[in-house]
Amino acid sequence: MPEFPYSRLSRWPDVEAENLQAWDATDELLVDRALALAAERGIGGAEIAVIGDGYGAITLALTDAGYRGIRVHQDLATGRRALERNADEAGLGGFDEHELDGDLLSGARLVLLQLPKALAELEEIADAVARWAAPDVVLVAGGRVKHMTLAQNEVLGRSFAQVQAERAERKSRLIVASEPREVPVEPPFPVRAEHDGLVLVAHGGAFAGPRLDIGTRVLIEQLPALARSQLRTNEPNRSQIAPKTNESVDFSGVVNVQRDAPTIIDLGCGTGALAVAYALAHPDARIIATDRSAAAVASARATIAANGVADRVTVSHDDAGSELPDASADVVLLNPPFHLGASVHTGAATRLFEASARLLRPGGQLWTVYNSSLGYRGEMVRLIGPTEQVHRTAKFTVTRSIRR
Template sequence: MTTQFSVADIELSLSRYPANQVSNLQAWDAADEHLIKHLKEIEQPKANTAVVNDSFGALCTALTSSEADWPIWVETDAKTSQLGTLHNFSANGLSYTNLAWLNSRELPPKCIALVLMKLPKNLNYFVHQLQRLSQSLAPDTPVYIGAKTKAINKTLLETITKHLGPATASLAWKKTRVITCIADGKPRALPKEVSWPVKEFNLTISNLSNVFAANKLDIGARIMLDNLPEGQFDTIVDLGCGNGILGLRAKQCYPNAQVHFVDDSEMAITSAKQNWQANKLDDPEQPQPQGHFHWDDCLTHLGDEVKPDLVLCNPPFHQGEAITDHIAWQMFLDAYHRLRPGGMLQVVGNRHLGYHVKLKRIFKNCTTAAANGKFVILRAIKSPQGADK
């Protein structure tokens, strides 16, 4: 895996987060390089800058290495992006006192004079980001968007023009282009939340724009909901919770349980919390809430006091544009370490992903609880004598 970032006389060592993840993916792509190259070519001076969708801090680190006090507002929905950025600043001996953090629901400050942005995979989310920028940016503020050439077309440029200001694309370089948008200063309305019922479980669900399965129950979650394990479970983790549907249903099935929702996406955690509250799942007779919400990289920072006896997991098999199984590996390992002896991990996934192989390596056991033509539900039990690996 390449860790040496070198462009426009900037030399950095960059790694993905966590740095020891089992993958051969690098922490940046050619679109990051193209954006930095473009800034050097136009001799962009230091300015109040919003950096949006910077996967592991390549853009922020490059700006700071050129000007230590370059003022940057970092907008990210991913906890791994935030943690990766901080790691790469430290690895390159840079102070991050010039960084301010925004989640993907917050408006950037009015003082922003420059925006650097990577095109996200989710175009509904991208539109939401453009609309929020339109509410803060002054007329004529430049917005530079890095993307693969194959992702840029007339419709995309029209979308940017509609929601922020006129946009044009540069010539290609390393199969990427830089889109230049000049903000027109006209604020756009933000999208309204969409709610939809899951009638068979008497639940109402809503999603923010960067949460998987925008307005329907995805088929992997559906087979999981129909096959939750029987028994008594006191502490449950919905790992990679998305909108929280698995944890919400778990609370219905195990009404005395404490349910912890964990996701790398801040929008997912916010959606899960909103759905918990909208469905009134806390027991009013309990002195403390039973739903707990954690924006985190898998279970890395979950309190030591949380020892689940059931972990429910619908793992993603991509991170941004990259298809990878390292997130599933980390989820399964974290679940193993966190589970009480005798506790269960229940996983749903596409049959072709071969999760049973990973689970047998970690837990030394794995059984199939249910399956259909596309998905399989697997269960692994932590041995009562299980020791951390």
């Protein structure tokens, strides 16, 4: 059998760079092990599930080897689009995409997993496999050695009686788990927590879980300043912008100065904290929350329901708001990531700044919080327009940019 041409795979529409590729040695090890196990145990394609297949390398290599009916779950919208595009380019098909649920895993005898960064995400996946897959299922998980920890084995051990880490190959390692344990009646996720009247609900793969991460908190604290700003003017009134550094957040007491309800986009919404905080402060606003992570979208929807604002906030699983119309937003709220998977890379933030420029109407505002050391201000001036610092803490900076 000819070797699968991994090098032809693309990351598009995700960020592409010289130090970023669409597959790694872990993908190859998982495929090799899957082929061996499937042949040894008589496992067909419809009995194989793939989770966390970044850009489709695992799914397409197995499909190319003749396995049909493989079920695949990718958390990221960019990964899903990359898989579809790579499949079209290779002329391959015969796989089905699913969410992390019973449809993905029912009857699966072999589950292949690219290990996630977060232990909470791994816990939710392991529970799902033990809960829905066949009793004789084998879970083969893999990752780069430098990102693996003994805690991952411990998490898998909560759902499987047998967990065996194998020797490293090409700086990657496989962990084989079998004999699923009895699962609790209720799944361990989503979980919830309350923060001064704001309820957050989170699935395992959502950034920061049910916690209110520091950057988001800093931006929420500036919502009163956003309300005081002139949303319908191109030039900022600086006397209205500057907030008091010790000003507390009051979700119910902020009055919007403009007559027409604005359209607000929470870009990269995570668990929905910013969208919900704005909705609680602005009962008449139209708010759209969007994220490329399916776990984040599910969390945001649950957060919105828990706070009673489902009639005012909509959520979409999308790549940088690509399905939203141009010049449709009065305000974009943004807490951009500074990494892509396990790689530190500012390209993800750049894509969101570019998206903000497209989504904002002329004179609209981008409110951003970021780690001060990253120095995004010049890039926002270039891509969006005049940018000023609204607030700064020891670690974070909040800026407001006016769309040209």
